[in-house]
Amino acid sequence: MEPLITIRSTASNRVLQIGEPNGSFFPVELTGYSITANTQLWSEMDAPDLAFFFANLGEHRAPWKGAITWASLEGDLGLSVTCTALGSVTFQVKLRGLPGAPEEWSVQVGIETGLGELERLAIEAKGLVNANNAI
Template structure:
């Protein structure tokens, strides 16, 4: 398990239950609670690479960097301000195509200096 904790609130994005081609992701805290089982198939490595790329950044970048699961039930995008505040936009989808389909989107803020640590934890999690 590993998580990304907000530096601005109690919000947390938790990755757990990694097994073969799937994992669980949970967004919780600061008036939000949602989770989804993500079927990444062979693309879980793509999410790990997303975190590893972020972990190598030492200064602000332009634009947005993102990753989306194959079935689109989970997406994660990151932007960075000139002051080094990194905002992750988290989107979770459930029951896609069903009458009670749901969608939760929230943001979580951390610091540029935390990305290396997050990348290390992601590397351990996805390579278990």
């Protein structure tokens, strides 16, 4: 997978990567601390919405109160982002696969990063819309 967006933990080896759309879907992969999970998101609906979510995060230059959240249309990916007064940003990531099936699965982890990373993520997220429009 060629990642467009990479959220790398500053506290562990956890990484969330969101890849370039391929047809009607784009891949999402979570790795680190003995976890490997991946799913596919619907690019036509989720890519522009996710890009907008990251653009809004990228506008934050100072800590904020509460959580900023986003979830894909099918619930395959959920993000809840908080920031401490010192600028430590935590992404609570929930990945789901086979929603509604007897073998449905889910993984929920935290990924800690810094406030200064949000602008980079917003820039990377523009690639979701650009790649989606090229399809």
